[in-house]
Amino acid sequence: MLANASISLFYIEYSYLYYEKKFEVFVFLMYNDSLLKEGEIMKKQVKHILLLLCGSCILAFGMFNIHDQAKITEGGVLGLILLFQAWFSISPSIIGPVLDGLCYLTGWKVLGFQFLKNAIFASCGFSFFYSVFEHLGPVFPQIKDFPLLASILGACFVGVGVGLVVRQGGACGGDDAIALTFSKLLNCKISQVYFVTDMTVLLFSLTYIPFINIFYSLLSVMLSSWIIEKMQKGS
Secondary structure (H helix, E strand, O other), X not given: OHHHHHHHHHHHHHHHHHHHHHXXXXXXXXXXXXXXXXXXXXXXXXXXXXXXXHHHHHHHHHHHHXXXXXXXXXXXXXXXHHHHHHHHOOOXXXXXXXXXXXXHHHHHHHHOHHHHHHHHHHHHHHHHHHHHHHHHXXXXXXXXXXXXXXXXXXXXXXHHHHXXXXXXXXXXXXXXXXXXXXXXXXXXXXXXXXHHHHHHHHHHHOOOOOHHHHHHHHHHHHHHHHHHHHHHHOX
């Protein structure tokens, strides 16, 4: 009887220790799994932010060091920024966020709050990097003597820079927000919306840019729009 009771107590104690250890292992595994998931989320967020900043930096570099130096304008809000710079001597680092903000307010309901956050972040990044490049001075001052090269090279910088940001669900400028908004509302290609807005701004740009430069600008915006669309579809 006593022996049976001792065996029962031993069995109960052993079972308790066994299940307690299993529970500890279970909690440990769950905790580590949670840490791994948090680590993956953090890694994705850091990559997301870096790509937004990278796209903004590439765009700002191309805009200042190529387009601005060669007097080749962009269409849409990017071209409008250069237009304000030519008309009123307002730095793109100042007028950029203002125009972008107006466009973001127009399209945020269609594109969503996450897009709005990404776009504001990328826009601020563009203004920061453009200001930095302004202080550093032009890297290719002689690019103005090669307008065809400038239009192609500038389009590559603009297309890749904006394309990186668009793939991350954001926009570098208000024209991207407008293009994405109307592309979604009208169910048309983003390049078609870019073409309409670009042509409108290019016509106004004739007030400070010679016609031949507008030709190169048109070539640039067509190539950059094509690159952006290809990168968006590849996302």
